């Protein structure tokens with residue numbers, strides 16, 4: 001089983017120091033960055049006993065409109081600029097994910113052309129979603145979304161927690177990222193401000209559905225019950241509980257602790273989660289709270305830096321094998337048997353299930 005902290009240590013040795021800092025860091029005092037992984041340890045399990053767990057299945061099915069069949073509920077969160085970690089960039093990450101049977105979410109800030117990434121996923125019969133930032137020039141966003149739909153993206157992920165960028169990568173006069181890093185995908189830009197990230201709105205959920213010819217829209221970055229209800233009422237197919245891996249508002253609630261209230265407001269619609277997931281027990285915790293998919297961000301970048309596509313595949317397969325083991329310990333032969341087996345530990349917390 002892949003040890004994520006060891007992987008991070010190895011990646012740190014391989015990456016340029018400023019790239020490592022860009023990937024690893026959080027915003028503000030990095031309170032949320034540290035709190036995300038710690039919060040998963042506050043989820044406690046109520047394992048079932050005397051169940052037949054001789055054949056544990058990690059496969060997962062999401063009903064229409066998401067309509068996905070995956071070998072694992074461990075999914076790859078959208079992260080920017082994979083060519084900083086590996087020369088093949090997002091094409092390597094996507095290949096690794098597809099071979100592991102995992103969902104890959106491609107960032108709007110991809111450093112490879114989305115059509116090249118889509119071809120790699122199709123070759124391995126994988127599944128991918130496309131993440132959307134609303135950009136200053138709306139037609140740039142629309143162009144990317146139409147291309148993603150034409151290339152076979154199965155859903156759009158609208159990132160909602162970036163009204164302004166919390167952690168600036170494009171530092172004028174020499175940041176880690178150069179214009180070229182996303183011009184490969186976006187096309188050459190005479191003026192970089194055309195691609196500046198601007199706030200999204202509830203109305204954009206419907207707009208994205210329309211311009212993509214009907215792709216389901218998943219809203220990422222939700223931490224509150226009322227926001228989840230509003231997104232779903234506006235037509236979202238699902239929400240992702242996320243605080244952007246501690247890179248937006250510092251001191252935002254860790255995702256493991258935000259999850260239960262969001263899920264209660266979602267009236268049975270899928271609520272997915274990311275942030276600080278580092279081990280099979282963390283994945284189990286997300287699933288036991290009721291998420292059908294649990295995303296990993298930084299660990300995938302470490303795996304990509306250390307081993308390219310094979311590294312990403314090994315990480316995801318390692319987490320999935322570890323998950324099968326802890327599912328057996330929890331008395332759950334399938335992912336569908338997990339919701340209700342986890343509860344947030346704390347004074348006065350009633351056990352679930």
Ligand SMILES: Cc1cc2nc3c(=O)[nH]c(=O)nc-3n(C[C@H](O)[C@H](O)[C@H](O)COP(=O)(O)O)c2cc1C
Nearest residue numbers: 023077078079080107159244245275276296297298
């Ligand atoms: C280097 C880096 C780049 C990211 N880029 C994006 C992005 O382009 N779009 C987006 O929606 N989220 C982005 N995120 C946030 C991730 O999708 C995800 O929410 C977060 O990384 C999950 O936390 P984890 O890294 O602790 O697993 C980025 C995160 C990191 C670390």
